[in-house]
Amino acid sequence: MLEAKSLIFRYQPATPLLEGINLTIHPGEIVGLPGASGCGKSTFGRLLAGYLSPQGGKVLYENSPLPNSGYCPVQMVFQHPEASMNPRWKIKKILTEGNQDYTAQLQQFGIHSSWLERYPHELSGGELQRIALTRVMTNNTRYLIADEITASLDPNTQALIWQNLIPWIKTNQIGLLAISHDENLLARISDRLVHTFATQ
Numbered sequence: 001m002l003e004a005k006s007l008i009f010r011y012q013p014a015t016p017l018l019e020g021i022n023l024t025i026h027p028g029e030i031v032g033l034p035g036a037s038g039c040g041k042s043t044f045g046r047l048l049a050g051y052l053s054p055q056g057g058k059v060l061y062e063n064s065p066l067p068n069s070g071y072c073p074v075q076m077v078f079q080h081p082e083a084s085m086n087p088r089w090k091i092k093k094i095l096t097e098g099n100q101d102y103t104a105q106l107q108q109f110g111i112h113s114s115w116l117e118r119y120p121h122e123l124s125g126g127e128l129q130r131i132a133l134t135r136v137m138t139n140n141t142r143y144l145i146a147d148e149i150t151a152s153l154d155p156n157t158q159a160l161i162w163q164n165l166i167p168w169i170k171t172n173q174i175g176l177l178a179i180s181h182d183e184n185l186l187a188r189i190s191d192r193l194v195h196t197f198a199t200q
């Protein structure tokens, strides 16, 4: 299980953003998190993935805090994948950093071998997002925070991504938190929706 327990977070001392947020995600479960712009969805995702530390409450993975070193079992993919890639590395190096075998994902996502020899800025947004997802679709990832991962993509690429990601989630019993302002999308892909941020 991945659990958020009574999470409290604020960027500025006088401006509370998250106050006492609770959520449990089980293996193999797709949880949809909608909410208005600026309500704190991405911040919550960053707390769950260990990018930020809460001022109160805790994040527990299998009843323990997230590891401080090594590969984090909770991975996060963003709307703009280039932000999480070294611009000086070719795609091949970005993918093989963790020594994983990505052959299956390369085929499923229609990733051309020529892309591997390019730098991130030499791929389109949809191509790069498929690389970003391929990178985290490994046995070491147990939970995935998907923050508006198809928001800027054309419908065909959106469909390609979800049609490959969801079976991987289910087969490997990964827990997925899908963050989006698009409630129709979330209703289609999620096992359940949480309205934690609906009134904020």
Ligand SMILES: Nc1ncnc2c1ncn2[C@@H]1O[C@H](COP(=O)(O)OP(=O)(O)OP(=O)(O)O)[C@@H](O)[C@H]1O
Residues within 6 Å of the ligand: 011, 012, 017, 035, 036, 037, 038, 039, 040, 041, 042, 043, 044, 181
């Ligand atoms: N590093 C930061 N420093 C200060 N304030 C921040 C920082 N990051 C985000 N915020 C503020 O925190 C609030 C929540 O931001 P967050 O990105 O979590 O919202 P969101 O619900 O994901 O929004 P969106 O749907 O527009 O992406 C916003 O008001 C934002 O301006």
